[in-house]
Amino acid sequence: MPPKDSIAVRLQGKMDSLTRAERQLAHKILENYPVSGLGSITTVSENAGVSTPTAARMVQKLGYGGYAEFQAALRQEIEARVSSPLVKHESWAGNVPDEHILNRFADAAMENIRRSLAQLDVATFDAVCQLLASEKSAVFVVGGRITRALADYFFLHLQVVRPRVTLIQSISNAWPHYILEVDEGDVIVIFDVRRYENSTLKLAEMVAERGARIVLFTDQWRSPVHKFADYSFNLHIDVPSSWDSAVVIMLLLETVIAKLQELTWDKTRPRMEALEDMFDRTRFFRKFT
Template structure:
């Protein structure tokens, strides 16, 4: 269980001062808990006794054990591919990769979807359906492929959707961003500085930010109106994006249904263009050659 899960599991049992402490811990997680217990208490404007009581209430024997758990998570968050492989190679039993990998990838999807708040998901879809909001989508070195996939679908569904390029020219795209526009940011460990800067610039211009990230959460979550955390760890040197892809496809399916009349009209126009360019094969129709 992640430390955040362990803390949040007991939120309803916490006193107001303990909840105040919890907010501080989550605001800059996990770095907020890596200083001394005195520093943490001061940052949260509570006593060290409150810190000790919260940790005991959430299943930690003391502050050293709590910090050890945070350090383990931080190590996971910043792991490079070689370090990731070292972990799964020694921890998992020998079996065929088809079984080992697929079982974990499917479990990631199941747990990720179970953890999505339906109200939060509906809030995302409401933003995506609003014709007065322009949609900007940003990904990184790996998540850029997911960003492009999401962009291609949203572009068919509604107008005013932009994919920020994975180059310095993204700065030009953001010149016109305005209050109420939406940034869809995709950012997973090891968390890219460029994506964070994009999020900060959009936040400063009062755009709404939606983040798709991993279980440890990109720093962008502190700026986001909606955050969707998916589990990505699998027995491989590289993480699996399958759970994030499923979340994106769920959003596409819901937005398509909410805007179906407009989607049908746009799709009909698109299909006509495809027919004129002969982009797709038409089975059952004879083709003539000149």
């Protein structure tokens, strides 16, 4: 019997058990899923730069009797999408054509959200939230050249929710000083998307050696940091731009923050009240009443 869940979900779930060539093929199929898998086995294999036996072995690992059965399941998914009213919508920006960048970008972002949430393991999400909510361990947050903005945003909110949170500077000659403070059982939240940074990989290796637990926010191709991570969120970031999108990562971060506030409200509320009092005393924000 072929699997009942989507092929994309199946591919993500089997990724660690695939060979290097099979993973290369899987990533190629996921790049423009689901239409990327509709060609002949020869065409799909050539597009991914792998052999046809590699494709045959991979679909068998997914639970299909052969490539024909795999493609039949793929066509059923496409038919379900086309016929479902849930996937039909008016243009996001109604006063411009569908092919306008506003609508193309919005379509890509919404598809990234849909695909990421479909593949997200809820048990992993809940476990990460529980881990970050516990004050038994310190939390360190680090990003890279682009993702440092996400790290800073997450750090700022974590500071309000709980104590013992540190933002690690992204420059590689600064973070060894932070590693000195990492103890066994501490939590390191790492943001790393393509182009994956060598210094971030080295940081992950070194904190793992110290017994820290790593939570990784990465893209659908997975940062090399994943081999050291205890928990990984593989999120879709492709959009019609030279730059990747942070929409899905930001969505998940804000959901984590909301869950943490819910889990720790008894302690978070007095922290927020104390912070607001400090803002009032320092006249940090302008008031209109």
